[in-house]
Amino acid sequence: xxxxxxxxxxxxxxxxxxxxxxxxxxxxxxxxxxxxxxxxxxxxxxxxxxxxxxxxxxxxxxxxxxxxxxxxxxxxxxxxxxxxxxxxxxxxxxxxxxxxxxxxxxxxxxxxxxxxxxxxxxxxxxxxxxxxxxxxxxxxxxxxxxxxxxxxxxxxxxxxxxxxxxxxxxxxxxxxxxxxxxxxxxxxxxxxxxxxxxxxxxxxxxxxxxxxxxxxxxxxxxxxxxxxxxxxxxxxxxxxxxxxxxxxxxxxxxxxxxxxxxxxxxxxxxxxxxxxxxxxxxxxxxxxxxxxxxxxxxxxxxxxxxxxxxxxxxxxxxxxxxxxxxxxxxxxxxxxxxxxxxxxxxxxxxxxxxxxxxxxxxxxxxxxxxxxxxxxxxxxxxxxxxxxxxxxxxxxxxxxxxxxxxxxxxxxxxxxxxxxxxxxxxxxxxxxxxxxxxxxxxxxxxxxxxxxxxxxxxxxxxxxxxxxxxxxxxxxxxxxxxxxxxxxxxxxxxxxxxxxxxxxxxxxxxxxxxxxxxxxxxxxxxxxxxxxxxxxxxxxxxxxxxxxxxxxxxxxxxxxxxxxxx
Numbered sequence: 001x002x003x004x005x006x007x008x009x010x011x012x013x014x015x016x017x018x019x020x021x022x023x024x025x026x027x028x029x030x031x032x033x034x035x036x037x038x039x040x041x042x043x044x045x046x047x048x049x050x051x052x053x054x055x056x057x058x059x060x061x062x063x064x065x066x067x068x069x070x071x072x073x074x075x076x077x078x079x080x081x082x083x084x085x086x087x088x089x090x091x092x093x094x095x096x097x098x099x100x101x102x103x104x105x106x107x108x109x110x111x112x113x114x115x116x117x118x119x120x121x122x123x124x125x126x127x128x129x130x131x132x133x134x135x136x137x138x139x140x141x142x143x144x145x146x147x148x149x150x151x152x153x154x155x156x157x158x159x160x161x162x163x164x165x166x167x168x169x170x171x172x173x174x175x176x177x178x179x180x181x182x183x184x185x186x187x188x189x190x191x192x193x194x195x196x197x198x199x200x201x202x203x204x205x206x207x208x209x210x211x212x213x214x215x216x217x218x219x220x221x222x223x224x225x226x227x228x229x230x231x232x233x234x235x236x237x238x239x240x241x242x243x244x245x246x247x248x249x250x251x252x253x254x255x256x257x258x259x260x261x262x263x264x265x266x267x268x269x270x271x272x273x274x275x276x277x278x279x280x281x282x283x284x285x286x287x288x289x290x291x292x293x294x295x296x297x298x299x300x301x302x303x304x305x306x307x308x309x310x311x312x313x314x315x316x317x318x319x320x321x322x323x324x325x326x327x328x329x330x331x332x333x334x335x336x337x338x339x340x341x342x343x344x345x346x347x348x349x350x351x352x353x354x355x356x357x358x359x360x361x362x363x364x365x366x367x368x369x370x371x372x373x374x375x376x377x378x379x380x381x382x383x384x385x386x387x388x389x390x391x392x393x394x395x396x397x398x399x400x401x402x403x404x405x406x407x408x409x410x411x412x413x414x415x416x417x418x419x420x421x422x423x424x425x426x427x428x429x430x431x432x433x434x435x436x437x438x439x440x441x442x443x444x445x446x447x448x449x450x451x452x453x454x455x456x457x458x459x460x461x462x463x464x465x466x467x468x469x470x471x472x473x474x475x476x477x478x479x480x481x482x483x484x485x486x487x488x489x490x491x492x493x494x495x496x497x498x499x500x501x502x503x504x505x506x507x508x509x510x511x512x513x514x515x516x517x518x519x520x521x522x523x524x525x526x527x528x529x530x531x532x533x534x535x536x537x538x539x540x541x542x543x544x545x546x547x548x549x550x551x552x553x554x555x556x557x558x559x560x561x562x563x564x565x566x
Contacts, residue, residue, distance in 0.1 A: 026093055105166065119139075190282065271290065310342065313337070346384075348381075349380075399419075421439040425566075441486065457481060466548045495533070508529075528546070
């Protein structure tokens with residue numbers, strides 16, 4: 001009913017020509033100003049939107065606005081709320097008297113699963129009709145995730161306006177565990193049925209898992225050659241789930257892109273790229289990208305081809321010139337790889353051909369000039385259970401990379417390099433979070449020589465934030481960082497809201513470095529700091545200030561980047 005009233009309000013609005021007045025609210029303690037503006041399809045400009053005017057309405061539609069606000073309060077459990085108005089020059093004030101709300105006095109559940117744990121409220125909370133409607137969908141989804149695709153739910157809300165109470169009851173009948181039935185695939189013009197089938201996590205006669213449908217969607221959309229996908233499910237009386245999969249490929253597979261940016265690690269950046277996202281069909285991709293920053297320039301060509309069983313074969317070739325503090329490197333690297341996407345796990349086996357030329361070294365004993373060719377097998381594994389990549393609020397991740405080689409006429413060194421990392425994000429409540437991350441790295445050289453850049457360096461926006469990029473650790477006679485063979489970094493963060501899209505963070509970064517197999521705890525660099533995050537569609541814009549706890553007045557740094565640290 002509220003939506004119908006407001007629709008009439010929108011239709012009538014263009015016919016009114018009276019002068020508008022700024023609208024403000026008073027007395028709204030339980031519901032935010034933002035909520036009330038949204039209820040009447042208005043929004044208050046953020047503090048940085050100087051060019052936008054304050055929300056305003058036409059006085060002639062004031063009765064409809066008042067009724068809409070009153071109905072909105074009713075849907076949120078405030079059945080007795082009253083709304084009055086007054087006019088003062090160019091301002092209309094809506095005064096809300098919220099009064100006593102309806103509260104949930106009892107919640108009854110009859111369920112083989114713990115349905116009560118899925119409810120967005122508890123006894124004593126204010127009854128919210130929208131939350132109650134959503135709770136029914138949540139319970140159905142909860143059962144579907146546990147393979148009960150055909151569960152029936154009888155949910156009721158017994159409301160007593162005089163007693164200001166609400167009794168909620170949920171009765172769930174599971175109706176048996178479901179299985180996937182017949183799977184039909186509708187291929188597109190240039191993408192074969194077998195390729196689409198290989199992207200799915202669904203097999204006939206397997207137990208029905210809703211998560212497998214979600215994983216199939218994510219895996220399909222991981223291929224940029226597909227613009228849209230639809231996985232339709234049909235449940236028959238025997239609790240068998242038939243599946244129909246169809247995809248639509250991109251009509252314009254060739255994409256050009258460019259970007260400008262800045263970070264405290266790499267300085268100003270410009271990037272150009274072109275990619276054919278469906279090169280010769282079946283979701284093969286061929287791309288070329290160029291990137292220029294203040295510390296390096298690179299040109300890269302990449303190719304990938306989906307195989308059966310969610311495997312991908314690919315190759316990359318990159319030429320990069322990079323400035324380190326104390327030396328420079330130009331490298332030509334080619335990588336052949338085979339990747340498996342199991343979700344949330346990813347596996348990647350690679351063979352890396354790296355020809356590196358070191359020049360303009362300021363410390364020839366530590367970083368000699370010259371050319372080295374390294375042939376290295378590399379194995380990678382990742383497990384990501386975070387809820388979002390750019391702006392995660394819960395979950396954890398693990399990563400492992402190991403590479404190495406044997407000295408021969410094809411390779412200049414025998415070495416191994418291991419990098420392990422992991423992080424965990426713990427929500428304290430809906431807007432406050434604790435987060436921690438640890439990274440361990442170890443490099444062992446058994447014979448020959450490796451490029452200087454193979455050593456570990458620390459400091460910067462994604463490392464110890466009290467130091468500049470690669471600026472942490474021992475220095476040579478020219479005050480350039482020497483790098484190290486082993487490293488252990490541990491970060492702790494507390495993330496909290498400040499105002500609307502602006503959030504804050506307090507952090508501690510700790511780095512233990514050395515040249516032994518394990519990092520030397522005596523070479524421990526501990527820092528603290530704080531930062532700001534502003535949420536944008538591409539991830540939060542982040543500014544951090546870190547300082548060394550042992551020497552805060554002399555050792556500190558500002559860091560700027562886009563996205564959370566982890």
